[in-house]
Amino acid sequence: MHTSKNVFKGSEAIKDFMDPGKLPYVPLVEIPQALNPFADDGVRILAKMMNLLPLGNVKAVPAYNMIREKALAGELEGVDALIENSSGNTVFSLAIAARQFGVEKTYSYVPAEISWNKLLMLLFFGVEPIVNQEPTTPAENDPASGVYKARKDGERPDMINPGQYENPDNPGAHTKWTGPQIWDQTDGKLSLFAAGLGTTGTLIGTATYLKQQKPDLPVVGVMRAPDHYVPGARTEKLLNLVDFDWRSHVDHMECAESEISYRLSMAMSRRGMMAGPTSGMALAGLLQHLEKIKANGQLDELRNTDGEVLCVFPIPDGPLPYLDEYPKYVDASEFPPIHNEELLLNKPGA
Ligand SMILES: Cc1ncc(COP(=O)(O)O)c(C=O)c1O
Known part of the structure; x- marks a missing residue:
């Protein structure tokens, strides 16, 4: 209330x-x-x-909205983990929003050059980072990219990928x-x-x-x-x-x-x-x-x-x-x- x-x-x-x-x-x-x-x-x-x-940042707004819309569409049923490609505000905001809707676990693809401070921030908020060697020349739909990997993982019935770049x-x-x-x-x-x-x-x-x-x-x-x-x-x-x-x-x-x-x-x-x-x-x-x-x-x-x-x-x-x-x-x-x-x-x- x-x-x-x-x-x-x-x-x-x-x-x-x-x-x-x-x-x-x-x-x-x-x-x-x-x-x-x-x-x-x-x-x-x-x-x-x-x-x-x-949550101290702009991504709190889309994070809440993306998760709530998925919950309303029934897409969180049977889901126990969220996955996103993000090394900062988006994924920790998503993790906190998802917990409000019963999804406790969040994974995040992060680039190999992520700073220790940022990694610490993800760990602090209970996000499990997966370090990814990103392709040197990024291209859309490159299977080596974190965006692509998160999208693929999200196709599993027990996982969800909010997909901030296309949602x-x-x-x-x-x-x-x-x-x-x-x-x-x-x-x-x-x-x-x-x-x-x-x-x-x-x-x-x-x-x-x-x-x-x-x-x-x-x-x-x-x-x-x-x-x-x-x-x-x-x-x-x-x-x-x-x-x-x-x-x-x-x-x-x-x-x-x-x-x-x-x-x-x-x-x-x-x-x-x-x-x-x-x-x-x-x-x-x-x-x-x-x-x-x-x-x-x-x-x-x-x-x-x-x-x-x-x-x-x-x-x-x-x-x-x-x-x-x-x-x-x-x-x-x-x-x-x-x-x-x-x-x-x-x-x-x-
Ligand atoms: C600190 C910060 N500034 C600006 C932006 C950009 O906002 P948007 O993704 O809505 O373009 C982001 C997105 O992650 C962000 O984390």
Whole structure:
């Protein structure tokens, strides 16, 4: 049972607590002016804080939806294990959602280069990782890929593979919940939506709803630059392997590098918006796009009835799982000095 006081009680308390339809709206928070170079142009940038969901990440929404739809379709009967190809947010969110519906065990194909921290996170949440030597040049339906292996395993009667890269209930979750919330929270005055691209579920699902309300709403897709690392996001080459028709939902594409993604993520976090690297990437892409729009003299075309250019982008998760990666991508000058450093007993590499 959920009450307007935001209390979840009873035997279904956790299941209800995970149901985005029973939770209060996910906060939409404006980034500080210091991070918005277009503030004087009447541009306002708001972040949808998906890091504040019960599981701390955006994949909690599709994970719950994919499992619930399978349960409603009777597809969980006789199933005692879930399998997915994922090394992060998706599979631990799926594992927790699946337990609410009686599926206790979760396996995950993970690439050989997975970091120890990520592996530890999966183990912490009770996911059994299966390390897979991924093909060096990924191709759709390659039998050596984790995606293919998980799909095959899922054909067994006692296993289920939600298949986040092809399951319509992944984007469908955002059409059902994320899009309507953003539209309502912006009082229908939204000028532009931007999102990072992983499975592309967030962008497709949210844009589907938003464009139903405002067909000419510009949607910006942000990918990571080739050979750059931003965990959770895909490069253009990797996006070509995604089954969803994400291109038909995107009006403009932008590309962001690791350094700016990590730097903006840290800048947002230091001001109270707990944002991970893909949040920085989405903001970087959005700012890049606004720069072009401004240079072309097109900002006025985006103004709403309040005379503002109102932009929204999602914060998919927080920075904590990636802390050890920041020194690799953020300039050392961004970190404060450690006083009496010589006294430290547990310095990395010591
Ligand atoms: C941290 C993070 N950011 C962004 C994304 C991308 O979201 P989507 O898969 O909906 O495109 C993911 C997906 O796994 C993610 O884990």
